[in-house]
Amino acid sequence: MSSDRALLEVEELKKHYAGNATLLDRLLGNERQSVKAVDGVTFEVERGETLGLVGESGCGKSTTGETLLALEEPTAGDVRFDGESVFEMTGDERDEFRRRAQVVFQDPFSSLDPRMTAGEVITEPLVVHDIANRAERRERAKELLERVGLSAGQIDRYPHEFSGGQRQRIGIARALALDPEFIVLDEPVSALDVSVQAQILNLLEDLQEELGLTYLFIAHDLSVVRHISDRVAVMYLGQIVERGPVDAIFEDPQHPYTEKLLESVPRADTSERGRRVDALQGDVPSPRNPPSGCRFHTRCPYAREACRTEVPDTYEAGVPGQRTACFRAVENHEYWESEPLEAGATDAADPDGEESPAEADD
């Protein structure tokens, strides 16, 4: 094992969903229009850390999580888990990966089989991987129930007998059953009330410390992401626009989208009343037909001609380890010489809301 490498390395990962081609399209040989849910995403998750993947609905964050676990077939790119390419794994290797990497889903109401008891839900991974005998599995389930803050006596209850928070605890217990190293947490608290959400966040933190887990924490709630993450990646329209250490991202964002996103969040504080919020205008464009150049240029307050024609690379900016996909981070970039785009002109180029991107994801 190469322990100096990141546990998970994602490189130029793409996931496109092919649209439905009509018969006419096929006859005419038209190219099928695809939804570019994830379009060239690169990041790594270090051992024992929590990487927060944050973005608005439809930005591709959940698809990223599913694809890197090989739950979805990737369109292009590579994911290496502990140095091994996930998509090339076969047989035992694949089984081993499936044991070491787990997932917890957003909706505790639809992600548990209503006809299975808590114990059956939790031990199912053990059955699938053919680990331990019946009695041992039951013991393990009891242990896990206690570990996630439920009582062993609840092992024979069905999901409908539990509250949302309790069900999410069962989902977490199931993910822990195989002693994984890495867990993708896909919006694990967004369906929960704030008081219960705080309980689950504390539980996740405790588990990470005790079991040395590595998390990919996918969420749209920036306060939650700030609270739990060590590093953060911000997604917009299938791409990562900025990533870096959590404090740097939240205190000194380098990408205009991150900046605007942070500005939009209402703070639960009395000073919020007087705060001037310069809200981002317009809607997220459709991932079927993303804008040219920088995908954010249609809504960006700093957009210039260069942003419309040229695709930004990622550049070092801010603190070490912080990278942004914005020309403004480059001192001598031609961006600074090019004409600012008029707000009105960009609006016309982007008739907002033509297609709600929410349907592509989440």
Added chain:
Amino acid sequence: MARDLLRVENLSTRFFTGEGQVNAVESVNFDVREGEILGIVGESGSGKSVTALSLVDLVESPGRITAGQVWLRNPDLAEEFPEAADGSFVDLRELPNGVRRSLRGPTFSMIFQDPMSSFNPSITVGEQIAEAVEVQRRATANPRSTRSRTQGYGLASYLVDGLAPGRDYTDEASHERAVELLEQVGIPDPAERADEYPHEFSGGMLQRAMIAQALAGEPDLLVADEPTTALDVTIQAQILELLREIQTERDMSIVLITHDLGVIARMCDRVGVMYAGEIVERGTLEDVFDDPIHPYTQGLIGSIPDLDDPAPRLQPIEGNVPSLLDSEMGERCYFANRCPKAMQECLQPPGEREAGGEEHAARCVLVDREYDELDALPDNYFGSGGERG
């Protein structure tokens, strides 16, 4: 100080379900002033949405408002119905149905959480707004009749609709007004967008359209039930800005219902915190956020991760939101089983107590006394009721 527009006194709304009586709203008191934004915050199942529906008289069977008064300032109606009046206020619950219904639109209007499911998918957005305008126009012309197209079911109206679909109810003027309203809520190319169907709108745009529809009757009070919960933060910021703009422009009052303390902090002058059907604490924004008395309010504020200052550890409230079934509620402070400061006294219903200042009140014994460990309830007093969520 601004005058009161609405006063709610001891309002209780119950649902009579197969499983028993559910006390969704329990003896709620608050007032709404002219030109203010009043926030009501609470977790799911706290009764905040039912409170909103009770205000605009939209509680549906098996639910019913069972007690209390909703006093509306309306000198004309007070004169017309002296038996339901108190000064220039009238008790909405004492007014005849027709009169009450005629208040929806010009007096009250409501916007809902999910714009996608609040519009009829088979009618254009413009037509649906024009319909609201038309209803208002006809109601003004003849205040006792508010017949809308949706009331015409049955074979006859099916045939009429089939033979002459489209704008049989609205006319050109209402349609123009609808376009004007769409423009006022910031929809680009309103004339074209008016002819589009709801699925062609994004979530944010549709929420704007719903606000336009609510404004059709020039309401004095807009009840907004989780208006931004289904939206992304950047879109939420736009919608909140829009609500504030129209509120200032029209000097309208807004009752804003949300679970998000951040939204409350950005928008509201005063706020009520709901728990288990009761308003457990109310006051100005400063009272409730900076100086909360009720342990539930304190817990709620402690549960939220702070974006600007991430605390190392969150302080959640243990346990779950309680059941509102009458048979399971008992006679005590409903928060006692989750409360870190529960005492013997909490086994009695605490009642609402004034907490100094003009506005600040809480349903908690801690208003009048300090927490004393000697009076504390034993840890397992409520048995496994304190199970974690």
